[in-house]
Amino acid sequence: MSDRDLPLLQVRGLTAGYGAAPVLRGIDLTIRTGTITAVLGANGAGKTTLLRTLSGLVRPTGGRIVLAGEEIGATPVERLVRRGMAHVPEGRGVVTELTVEENLRLGGLWRRDRADAKRALDEVYELFAPLARRRRASGHQLSGGERQMLALGRALVARPRLLLLDEPSLGLAPKVTAQIMTLLRDLRDRTGLTVLLVEQNVRSALSVADSGVVLALGQVVVAEDAARLREDDDLRHAYLGF
Structure with a gap:
């Protein structure tokens, strides 16, 4: 078994939200080492909340998050960084x-x-x-x-071993977006970086991703190889709008 077949991140039954309102409802994910996973879905589907929960900014109310074999659900943000997780939030955070x-x-x-x-x-x-x-x-x-x-x-x-990237193309010209996607693919291939990519530009994300996860109302409704998501007209029309 190669490293890319091994899970770097495993999420089971993850629930989280803000106050009493749940946003994530029983999320299950397995992210293999050295792969790019595109997290797709409409606005309000829970994509950003998922990244914020994984990176420790939102406290989960249920479920498990396991990074490289270690439970991290209640781990402070600074310790997650030391364990190899980096989060680039929407809006760039400069x-x-x-x-x-x-x-x-x-x-x-x-x-x-x-x-x-x-x-x-x-x-x-x-x-x-x-x-x-x-x-x-x-x-x-x-x-x-x-x-x-x-x-x-x-x-x-x-x-980082795991990069959480939220809407990197937001507000950028198509040429710059293409450069960023190419960079992510090169980093994966050259360094083995694992990427969890939230992206509204579905075509762009699937062009570099190994797999795709589609969220709807805080739940995983599709988890497939990126190639199948690109080629399956019914899936794309039902969940991705193109």
């Missing part, structure tokens, strides 16, 4: 008052291996040439595409 380099260094503040943290920073500059050119520019001076690169780069400086 600290606009800080420079590009200061934002990137935030991603590696917790790391004790300073030499490798420096290598990780250099690797991000190699991946994102616009950031290297603007390393002393503040966040508010960046374009939307550059801010998305910066948010991704800050997550990658932490060298």
Whole structure:
């Protein structure tokens, strides 16, 4: 059995919400190591809540979350980062008052291996040439595409095993979106990065994903290979709107 057949993340019966209102209702997921899983569905389906619950920002009310064999359902956010999880929220999450380099260094503040943290920073500059050119520019001076690169780069400086990525194409030009999707595929192939990708641009997400999960009203209604989701007209019309 190869590493890509092994589960990095397992979710069983996950329920969560805000106050007394449940948003997620018995979610079951298995995410294999070194794969990209697209999380799809209409607005309000629970996609963002799923990522926020997995990353510790929302406390689950039931079920189990297991990362690399360890239960993490009640683990603080900072400990999840140390265990290899990185979350890039919708809206990019850049600290606009800080420079590009200061934002990137935030991603590696917790790391004790300073030499490798420096290598990780250099690797991000190699991946994102616009950031290297603007390393002393503040966040508010960046374009939307550059801010998305910066948010991704800050997550990658932490060298995550699992990247949770929420709507990376939101507000971006199609060319920039295509570049980001290509980067995710390259990172998966080259480094074995595992990605859980929430994305409204269904075609774009399925073009790079290995598998797809469709949520509706906080429940998993379809879990299939990405290729089948792309090719099955009935599935696409019923759940994905194209």
